[in-house]
Amino acid sequence: MEQFTQITLLLIGSVFSLSLAAFGFVSIAEKEQRAVRVSFSGAVLGAVFFILAASLPASTRATLIFILTAILTGFVILFFLPIGIIKTENDIPSKRFDERKIMFARANLKSGTPEYESYYALHPEDKLTDDGSRDKPGLLSPQSKFFDPILFTAPNASFALTSALRDAVDGTPASEKIALTPIEITAYIKEMTHYFGALDVGITPLQPYHIYSHTGRGVGIYGAPIELDHKYAIALTVEMDFEMMGAAPYAPVVMESAKQYVESARVAVQVAEVIRSLGYAARAHIDGNYQVIAPLVARDAGLGEFGRMSLLMTPQEGPRVRVGVVTTDLPLVADARSIDATTIDFCNICKKCAENCPSKSIPFDEREKVDDAARWHINPDTCFAYWNVIGTDCGRCMTVCPYAHPNNFAHNLVRWGIARSGFFRRFALWMDNLFYGRKPAPRPAPAWTDISVKQ
Ligand code: SF4
Ligand code: SF4
Structure with a gap:
């Protein structure tokens, strides 16, 4: 003994x-x-x-x-014990959203143009904020606070490639339709999307509230009503590199986010092209040329839940993903979505993104209802204004999020507990604060990015 x-x-x-x-x-x-x-x-x-x-x-x-x-x-x-049980609420918007309202569309408006005049005639409440934002140096601007003449060339190159892909999102389907069952073709399309580089793939029936009501930023006539009669939407994610994102809000973060915009666009364009070759209509939705609200589609396709920072929170990478979408007429088998109340419970108690947001754009309150849908909404105007000052897309919220740790055994064990127990969620948050701090400093960027102009 x-x-x-x-x-x-x-x-x-x-x-x-x-x-x-x-x-x-x-x-x-x-x-x-x-x-x-x-x-x-x-x-x-x-x-x-x-x-x-x-x-x-x-x-x-x-x-x-x-x-x-x-x-x-x-x-x-x-x-x-049933700690932290969340009453699920309706999170389906009752209306379509106008793309002209999003901050990127508003940022493109030039004073004196018909688009500028028509938008601010409809929304005079945005004019002061937007003019103020336009007066700031701007994303990737040489006058911005974190401008780096060497590193900023990489996101510029990536954004140029995404721009070039904007005209490749659609095309004419092949005249003959391939004969396969929805089960067979769904399995093939999903595997192929992974093969092209996607991390996760999900399918949802395309709903009216997924589709923007009017063109604001995408290719086409500004302000034109959007008609999209496809039956299904394939949502895909690509991972944003943990090490690059850790350096947020400095230059590596915008290098990485621009790179993953290209990746999500490339995969979506390839998948759409394959589907058209099988004889069915298909359109990719990529940065700068969306007709759908990609994170909303991805959520309904079962890829994650909206967290406090308003982004899609995926089970393994949290918000550290970019989303691409393909809409199509190809008969597919949709994935079932179940509301992930555990993420909502964790976001209710965590608030780490809100505490670390430099522009105070993330709410500390409970979710609110907009267009009948319960959801957290950040203030996109103050967030974007901050980007226009620093020159990068910040990303501090993504980096400090406890869901954004790498996809490995240690962190997945914690994710497993978080998804099953309200008590464990509270314990995991306490552990996260202990190990990483409530206000973690940016992590060192990859050594190869440590380069400066010689005088
Ligand atoms: S940092 Fe916390 S509150 Fe914010 S999205 Fe992540 S889990 Fe939710
Ligand atoms: S990107 Fe930066 S400024 Fe914008 S919400 Fe996240 S932390 Fe705040």
Whole structure:
């Protein structure tokens, strides 16, 4: 019995310290300096504690094992208690959204043009804000705060390629339709979309509220009503690199987001082309030429849920994704969407993005209803105005989000718990704050981006 309690304590101590040390090595690879310090300090303290405990008198050791067992049992019981249950609310918008209202469309308006006059005649409330935003240096501008003459060439190149793809989103379908069942063709299209480079793929019936009501930024006549009679929408995500995003809000973040706009556009354009070759109408929806609200389509296709920062939160990468969409007439099998109340519960208690947002654009309050749909809404005007000052698309909210950690065993274990237990969500948030801090500093960018102009 004496030896049993000693061995038990040493075993518990070994598991505790080795797990923390292993997490420390994971954190080194992730360049999470605070997590490295916390992990290795915890591993050493744990080892010392359990070695000392193993040398205590037998009766004290037995008491300690009893206390540890009680704590573990309590944890297991709490894991299964119905804490943080969210009442699901309607999150389907009752109206179509006008693309002319989005900030990118408004930013394109030039004073004196008919588009400018017509928009501000309809929405005079936006004029002051938009004129103020246009007076700022602008995204990727040499006058912006984080301008980098070398690094900014990469996003410029990526945006140029996305622009070139805007005219390739649509085309004429082949005259003969391929004969396959919806089940067969759905499996093929999904695998092929992965093969082209997508991380996740989902399918939803195309709904009227997915489609913008009027063209604001996309190719075509400004202000023209959008008619899109396709039956299905294929949503796809591509991952934004964890290391590049960690340097937000500096230049690497806009390099990465521009690169992934290209990737999502490329995959969508390729998938649409394949479907047209099979004899069915298909249109890709890509940056600068959307007819649908891509994150809304992706949510309904079962790829994630909207979080506090208004972005699609995917199960494995959180908000660290870009979304592309293909709409089509090809008969497909849609995926079922189930509302992920666990993400909503986590966002209710977390608020880390709101605390870290430099422009204070993210709400601290509960979700609100707009067009009958419950959802968090950021202030896009103040967010975009901040981008126009710093020259990058910021991305601090994405980087600090506890869902945005890399897709690996350690973080997936936490994600597994988060998706199953309200108590665990609260515990995981506490752990996230402990390991990464409530206001984490930007992580070091990849070494190759550390380059400057020689004088
Ligand atoms: S940082 Fe927290 S509150 Fe914000 S989106 Fe991520 S999980 Fe939700
Ligand atoms: S991108 Fe930056 S400014 Fe915009 S909401 Fe996120 S943290 Fe705030």
